[in-house]
Amino acid sequence: MGWLPGIGYITGGGGHSFCTESKNKSCHLGILAFEAAKIMSRLVSLYRSLSNEEIFKLREEILKSQGVVFLNSRDEKFLLSLACKEMLEDLDRAAATVSRLGKKCSDFGLNRFDLAYVNLKLGIVDYRKLKYGSRLNEKRLRKMQRLISATSRLHAALEALTELEQLTQQKTRQGKNKKIHLMKSNFDPFTAKLMNQRKMVHHFRGISLWCKTFDKSVGLMARIVCVVYVRICAIFGQYVPNLTSFSFQNMGCFKNQTDMPMIEPVKEQFTSHSGPITMSSKATLVRFHSQKTNLFFNEKDDRVLSIETFLKKSLFHSAGPLTLGGSGLALRYANVILLAEKYLDPTESIDHIDRESLYQMLPENLKVLVRTKLSKNMKCAEDDFLLAIGWREAMTEMLGWLAPVARDTVKWQMERSFEKMKFHSKPSVLLLQTLHFSDKEKTEAAIAELLVGLSCVYRHENRQIYV
Known part of the structure; x- marks a missing residue:
């Protein structure tokens, strides 16, 4: 061989x-x-x-x-x-x-x-x-990367060509339906663009894996x-x-x-x-x-x-029932954490629709946990400046280690999405870096603390509405 x-x-x-x-x-x-x-x-x-x-x-x-x-x-x-x-x-x-x-x-x-x-x-x-x-082997990899890059460009060029051809068909149908006789010169710029795109596709086919x-x-x-x-x-x-x-x-x-x-x-x-x-x-x-x-x-x-x-047997399906992956909640909780990180920014505000959307992302047991913590621990009066600062510092510290895991969860899902044609060749995120194998009880407790802290910060800063 x-x-x-x-x-x-x-x-x-x-x-x-x-x-x-x-x-x-x-x-x-x-x-x-x-x-x-x-x-x-x-x-x-x-x-x-x-x-x-x-x-x-x-x-x-x-x-x-x-x-x-x-x-x-x-x-x-x-x-x-x-x-x-x-x-x-x-x-x-x-x-x-x-x-x-x-x-x-x-x-x-x-x-x-x-x-x-x-x-x-x-x-x-x-x-x-x-x-x-x-x-x-390094030479082989460089050659493969060149082929991957050229094939990626070919894919993008083919998509652009398809859009141009569809636009051409639409203009042709519109011209026939309205019985408008356009001069050939009016189509020249568009036709030239279409021809250039076809030449580009032909070029990338020649240098990519296609040929x-x-x-x-x-x-x-x-x-x-x-x-x-x-x-x-x-x-x-x-x-x-x-x-x-x-x-x-x-x-x-x-x-x-x-x-x-x-x-x-x-x-x-x-x-x-x-x-x-x-x-x-x-x-x-x-x-x-x-x-x-x-x-x-x-x-x-x-x-x-x-x-x-x-x-x-796939590693993805081996997560136990007490983990977020086994419960099917890893991606949902990752999005909740990233939204909490986003709304912590003083320039961001949450309207009623955003609040309701965030709340509906939580499963019923986590909704109950958040409400319980809010009723017991929410002592942040509107004039209690120091307590609000303490909540913000606590949230910032927690997001320092929680947000990276959430981002890696979203990134892992995107890297392995079969719906999009991706040609990334950089080292990818591993499943152990994500929330997939995370303890469900610990993660839910951390998320509840985040949402309670967000409510306190919003109350003090008089933003539009709190969680």
């Missing part, structure tokens, strides 16, 4: 490779360019999120942030397991799409990428070609899929499902890096009678040993199962 030497389809009677490269040319992606661009951008995002800087940020900033610690968990191992599972799920989804696109490739190796990915998860991989951060072959596009993505998987195993080690033994000493990924992997490796057990075993300078294969051999194979007929088997 030209794009990944060393990974082949191994049979029981002796290994043979399915790496034969067809001489036939594969067709162009065409309309599938947009789907390929989305997968490419997700792979680039995953790759970038596994850099030393991003892993340091995850370990030292995100996991220790006040909102995550107070609302989600203090258990670093639990949070790391969430990060690992989410990254693997994203990678598996990307691999499933790459495998489906690979069915249209002329290269037989790319055509059976599903088997190659299974072999990778079983642990047969030539690590020499899968080194994270190598010049060759790239399946072999070239899938080849780029398949390589990065494998590199990202090995990198995840190297960093998260013990948190990778069904991975019980992983030899970091044999990995070339970290050889020239000054820092060590974030997670302590689960080391191979060797018995030595004469001293420590030294590593050979000769490159060897790395084996990921799995406890469950039936993860990718059906025990009855030993046939390889689809990559879709990796996607059985």
Whole structure:
């Protein structure tokens, strides 16, 4: 297999490779360019999120942030397991799409990428070609980013062209219905604009994924899929499902890096009678040993199962009933928190419609909690200046750690929205940074305090209406 030497389809009677490269040319992606661009951008995002800087940020900033610690968990191992599972799920989804696109490739190796990915998860991989951060992989990523950018521009240009063509049809119908005979010169500026837009679309088609072959596009993505998987195993080690033994000493990924992997490796057990075993300078294969051999194979007929088997249980649906994600309230509460942050601004005011809208966003139990706190704790008279200042300071401090989690919740939803065509390749928000796994009782208590404080501040400042 030209794009990944060393990974082949191994049979029981002796290994043979399915790496034969067809001489036939594969067709162009065409309309599938947009789907390929989305997968490419997700792979680039995953790759970038596994850099030393991003892993340091995850370990030292995100996991220790006040909102995550107070609302989600203090258990670093639990949070790391969430990060690992989410990254693997994203990678598996990307691999499933790459495998489906690979069915249209002329290269037989790319055509059976599903088997190659299974072999990778079983642990047969030539690590020499899968080194994270190598010049060759960085070059591939830059090429992918250029293709993603061009495809994004093509998508925008096609939308603009569609609008112009619809406008042309409307003007034509209006001219016919009113029986107005317009001179041809009157259409020249509009016609020139339409022609320029068509030329722009033609240009972007030529430099984007639209005119790239399946072999070239899938080849780029398949390589990065494998590199990202090995990198995840190297960093998260013990948190990778069904991975019980992983030899970091044999990995070339970290050889020239000054820092060590974030997670302590689960080391191979060797018995030595004469001293420590030294590593050979000769490159060897790395084996990921799995406890469950039936993860990718059906025990009855030993046939390889689809990559879709990796996607059985989603992390998103694993949140318990006492969390906001399990209750289906994460996004709603995030919007409530962000509205409270917005209305705390002295220049903002809440009219009756805004107040009612904010109140109706609360479930019944939280409405009762807010009313109870208002009746017991609202002692802010109109002339009590110091108490109002105290409430504002308390709200500002609380929003300092609560608002970032709310913003990340909204951002996570937007990044994974299937309704919009997005081509972002920056490291994305992880689910552990959001309100999804937040304790429902703690979050509701914090929101109730925010709304009570907002009411006090509004009363003192004589704004239009209070909550």
